């Protein structure tokens with residue numbers, strides 16, 4: 122057991138540098154303080170190259186840090202590595218399964234090797250929703266099923282902490298959905314799940330808490346709901362019969378307005394009632410006025426330095442499809 126109140130993972134001042142091919146020093150992780158609470162799904166987010174995989178490899182004792190401390194389930198690494206890893210399951214890369222053996226037979230072999238009762242094999246297959254296909258050959262599985270078999274393999278030893286590194290890479294929407302559901306159900310059983318990703322939309326729906334890293338440093342952490350509520354600005358979606366005059370009235374208030382057909386997306390007002398007042402003053406009465414909650418992606422873009430150029434989905438207020446800009450300080 123982790124001592125009450127202690128996190129499942131705690132790192133302090135973690136640092137790792139590599140030498141590149143040209144002997145240039147690459148700082149992968151720089152003074153990282155990561156804290157993952159016990160229970161629930163914790164998303165470890167960052168753009169490509171932010172140092173997520175390196176951190177996970179340090180947590181699993183696969184890479185040696187240059188500096189800093191690591192505690193996993195209350196065990197100090199590297200001394201407590203053995204005690205820690207027996208309580209941790211990790212899905213870090215495509216595991217090697219025998220292609221011509223069934224999923225069940227592959228797991229039975231792993232169970233035997235790990236000294237785990239073979240009855241557990243059927244439990245874990247059931248858990249990841251593979252019971253019906255358990256006797257089919259591994260090579261006939263879809264990518265999502267292969268990924269679920271990998272999760273099942275890590276569950277054989279009944280780990281308290283399950284770590285996924287980019288688990289949805291290469292999966293189709295159905296596969297992504299399945300992996301997400303598996304993570305959620307692991308958390309509901311009281312386990313701690315750490316999942317790294319650079320695809321925010323995929324983890325936002327499943328994560329309770331989050332740490333965001335950029336260039337090896339922590340830039341934000343906390344509950345997803347708190348982070349979204351505190352960091353990103355919200356906007357208001359307005360439906361009006363005559364968007365033109367309405368946009369003029371709203372822009373005159375100093376707000377940013379993006380037009381999307383008969384809707385306007387307004388950034389800047391404190392809440393929807395300010396928009397209603399401004400429109401009423403111009404004798405315009407909207408048929409729809411909806412606050413648009415900011416999402417984790419918006420927070421992420423704010424923290425990681427903004428959108429990639431020329432990518433409309435990331436280039437402005439969420440909720441507005443790119444539309445003609447109609448106001449000063451327009452965001453399209």
Ligand SMILES: Nc1ncnc2c1ncn2[C@@H]1O[C@H](COP(=O)(O)OP(=O)(O)OP(=O)(O)O)[C@@H](O)[C@H]1O
Pocket residue numbers: 139140141147148149167168169170171172173174175176318319
């Ligand atoms: N073995 C290595 N040798 C040299 N540089 C490395 C090595 N492994 C990682 N790096 C570099 O360290 C930095 C962090 O890489 P890392 O794979 O940890 O990031 P990441 O956040 O997992 O990225 P991604 O989302 O693309 O998987 C990158 O600049 C990467 O090129």
